[in-house]
Amino acid sequence: MLVVFRDDDGLVSFGLTEKAARSRTDPLVVSAWFVNSLDDDAERRLTAVVRTAAGG
Numbered sequence: 137m138l139v140v141f142r143d144d145d146g147l148v149s150f151g152l153t154e155k156a157a158r159s160r161t162d163p164l165v166v167s168a169w170f171v172n173s174l175d176d177d178a179e180r181r182l183t184a185v186v187r188t189a190a191g192g
Contacts, residue, residue: 137189141171150182156189 138153151168
C-alpha cells in the first residue's frame, strides 16, 4: 500500500493505492480526499483511514 499526499497550488490531496485494504461490500469505494486543513479531528480521521487501509 502506498499513501500519497499531493500539493497542487495550495490544494492538498490525500490518497491510497489500489493495494489498500478496503470494503468489498460497498460498490463505491473512497480512495482520495482533499485536505482543507489539518486540525486534530482531520488528523484522527486520516490516521483511522491509514490504519484501516493497512489492514489493522
